[in-house]
Amino acid sequence: xxxxxxxxxxxxxxxxxxxxxxxxxxxxxxxxxxxxxxxxxxxxxxxxxxxxxxxxxxxxxxxxxxxxxxxxxxxxxxxxxxxxxxxxxxxxxxxxxxxxxxxxxxxxxxxxxxxxxxxxxxxxxxxxxxxxxxxxxxxxxxxxxxxxxxxxxxxxxxxxxxxxxxxxxxxxxxxxxxxxxxxxxxxxxxxxxxxxxxxxxxxxxxxxxxxxxxxxxxxxxxxxxxxxxxxxxxxxxxxxxxxxxxxxxxxxxxxxxxxxxxxxxxxxxxxxxxxxxxxxxxxxxxxxxxxxxxxxxxxxxxxxxxxxxxxxxxxxxxxxxx
Numbered sequence: 001x002x003x004x005x006x007x008x009x010x011x012x013x014x015x016x017x018x019x020x021x022x023x024x025x026x027x028x029x030x031x032x033x034x035x036x037x038x039x040x041x042x043x044x045x046x047x048x049x050x051x052x053x054x055x056x057x058x059x060x061x062x063x064x065x066x067x068x069x070x071x072x073x074x075x076x077x078x079x080x081x082x083x084x085x086x087x088x089x090x091x092x093x094x095x096x097x098x099x100x101x102x103x104x105x106x107x108x109x110x111x112x113x114x115x116x117x118x119x120x121x122x123x124x125x126x127x128x129x130x131x132x133x134x135x136x137x138x139x140x141x142x143x144x145x146x147x148x149x150x151x152x153x154x155x156x157x158x159x160x161x162x163x164x165x166x167x168x169x170x171x172x173x174x175x176x177x178x179x180x181x182x183x184x185x186x187x188x189x190x191x192x193x194x195x196x197x198x199x200x201x202x203x204x205x206x207x208x209x210x211x212x213x214x215x216x217x218x219x220x221x222x223x224x225x226x227x228x229x230x231x232x233x234x235x236x237x238x239x240x241x242x243x244x245x246x247x248x249x250x251x252x253x254x255x256x257x258x259x260x261x262x263x264x265x266x267x268x269x270x271x272x273x274x275x276x277x278x279x280x281x282x283x284x285x286x287x288x289x290x291x292x293x294x295x296x297x298x299x300x301x302x303x304x305x306x307x308x309x310x311x312x313x314x315x316x317x318x319x320x321x322x
Contacts, residue, residue: 061091094124102130138172
């Protein structure tokens, strides 16, 4: 209890009376672990000098070093490492001290762990390395430091997700730019076949999607159906979506003009034949401000526009393009 509340004088008294320095609480936590969690450096030092174990694990597998790293207690981290605490030990979730420090964004702590040769690419129960965790939450400085230490750039989680995918999915723009600068693979796919670009678009992080397109990501026509609600100013993500989707709408228009199989092209972009699919596609193209004159002429030539016809089984609507 003294370890948790920071009662230095009480702790020293107990130690003088030869109290059990590694006695465990209900969940297996030791005095060193509690003091490390709460940031009581003087008590940690006293316990270590009394030969308390720096590496005792609680029932969840967490150790004093992980607690100190999670809270960013640099001095305690240094003291534990000097007393030979393991920088690579993991808890029951598979996370090491470097995982916790990277997740929380404590750069000084990460530096200390790297000096102690913590495992850069250890994977937790989800297959995530410290790099993936830091990329997900957008800790630019941590990601940069891990890259400089030669952490695996293309490490994949159990679902095939990479650091770039997690940064894109969560809209972490600066980390995204950094990873691409270090040559992260733009077209890598997760187990479900999704790329970083598709993940960003599906999550509504259109600014991240636009940044990926600008950095050279290939737009997969089959995976980026354009919804009018996503590109009209004042709706959805707003102007960032407008800029990206205008570009995509122009690409769709160019593809339709250059092919004689407009139905197949439309399907690959996620628009099904029929009145509903027609309206969605045309809303997307026209709302994005794309000039449809050439497209209309091409569709007329192919005979796929419902040219003043009662037949409603075509894909394209003459009135919408007029």
